[in-house]
Amino acid sequence: MPLTIILSLVYCLILAPDIYGYIDPGTGSYMLQILIASFVGILFSVKIFWAKLAIFVKSIFSKKDR
């Protein structure tokens, strides 16, 4: 939740509303992916780390059970 609040601030600062003109929505989609790539990349790494850790901990307990 706090992450999304920070993101909302970033969104206001970096992506402040601009003037509409000749529409090229493709550039915005391209730029957004680059802008958020590192952020989601870090989250994904953490997610993978936790998943691996959970498997590791589980395997320790299952060994003990045996």
Add this chain to the structure above:
Amino acid sequence: MNALNDSVRHPASFRDPSGFIFYREDILYRQINQVYKQNYDYLMESGLYETLIKNELLISHKAEDIPPFLPDRYYKTIRPKPLSFISYPYEWCFSQLKDAALLTLQIQKLSIEKDMTLKDASAYNIQFQDGAPIFIDTLSFEKLIPDEPWVAYRQFCQHFLAPLALMSYRDMRLGMLLRSNIDGIPLDLASQILPKITHLNLTLQLNIHMHAKSQSKYTDNVNAKDNIKKRISKHAQFAMIDNLESGIRKLKWKPGQTEWGDYYDKTNYSSGALQFKQNCVKSFISKVKPKMVWDFGANMGFFTKIATDNNIPSIAFDIDPVAVEKNYLASAKSKNKLMLPLIFDLLNPSPSIGWHNRERDSLSERGPVDMCMGLALVHHLAISNNIPIRNIAKFFNSTCRWLIIEFIPKTDSQVQRLLMTREDIFDDYTREFFESEFSQYFSIITATEIIESERVIYLMKKKIDSKP
């Protein structure tokens, strides 16, 4: 006739220079152009095609050695496995669109693993076959350019994420926006309609709200992407997909109470009458042995299931998204692969849309079908909506060859309920008039009175020389 002269290019297949689909002697083929040669060969040789086929994610095809449709661009002709019916995203319920979205992301993940990527993430590239979504565009795969963002990202958000979020957070009926927006729901529109709480949902914040802002921010700055040095790694691409996937999995839509949701508990059928009606439908279907059945006003597919139990692929059309959602989930649970539930308003059917009104077919262009069913339907059309009985007969005449239809007289308590709130201006609504009007367009093969009720169920056969 010369085979080339008998070939017709599909009117919706014109955007992608990689190839196109065409019909020859009623068989659907896909021409692959020289420009797509490298990508097609890579798809087939990298093991990606094999993986996708093995997991039933992509429609299979075989190469065909036939005279090319357009020889100057020709590389190969392939023959995709035929589909029994083409449906569109605006006819799907929430879970159908969600499953189609997750399938697209799964394919994109597998593609990246094999150094390929989807250049299209259109919901129209998905069809429902054997009870599950399947990707149908073999030419959507291209070699991954290292560190380049996903070119179909915007399309994915417009075709899948935005409608799913709107249906989940606002109203199921917002899925119908896909009918008026053929390339998906514009993200600025979705961002405006979604409630403020969605700003706290990471997936929706990033991929809809910030995405919409980003689009307006870079509207006039088309050179921005050439100036930026930073690129996107494969890890980040997987991360983007993971974010979309987990966000979409969390989107829920709980079917609430509906006018029709508990229909079979509220009907005036006795259990004997219901059983009798079921037996009639069963015997009519066994007699005709249709290749396909379209059941209009199918509710949760109670009677459609009789056709699917007889191994007949069937479509359960209903106006109520709750009934369609429940039918889809129940059919998936019971592994009924022949049932396709779709949202459909008989009073305002899916029209032809897109370029030249020929990209997406109306329902009538997707017919006619061997058999239609209209059970407990006519009184809703004739009394609730003032559709003349002759027009109902005409509709079915242009839609099917065989018809199972039920007539419910005015004396029936369900019809009485309809008449309670409106003036009875329906003098012609009688069994005799119904039969005489339908006889203009159909031969009545069997008319059976349903026991313990005043209803009549008919098996009819289309008259070839019927009036237009």
